[in-house]
């Protein structure tokens with residue numbers, strides 16, 4: 001059977017990775033080396049700094065209560081999981097600026113990564129697929145183009 005659209009997209013992104021210029025390594029006290037992204041000396045620094053500064057500055061109890069009042073009515077739209085994943089097709093997360101593909105691809109990449117590392121844990125594959133679906137709220141807040 002020929003791969004479906006989603007499978008082709010997964011295959012298409014399987015060789016894409018984050019920008020290597022933002023990676024650095026660190027050695028922990030127990031001698032284990034780990035890799036993480038550090039934007040300090042990259043072209044992305046100003047945008048990443050602003051994004052996280054805004055998030056941390058505006059994340060107040062009042063803001064969270066306001067968001068609860070807005071979103072927990074579940075009156076914005078109705079969609080199944082794949083519709084939600086499709087809504088992220090053109091969305092790029094500012095907090096992840098060296099990722100040159102949309103969040104839809106990131107969802108499949110996370111799911112496939114989980115499947116590769118833990119083939120026996122189907123719940124983890126699903127978690128990888130859906131972990132960023134909440135970003136649909138950002139799309140709705142920005143351009144209101146989600147249909148009910």
Ligand SMILES: [Fe+2]
Nearest residue numbers: 106110131132
């Ligand atoms: Fe993510």
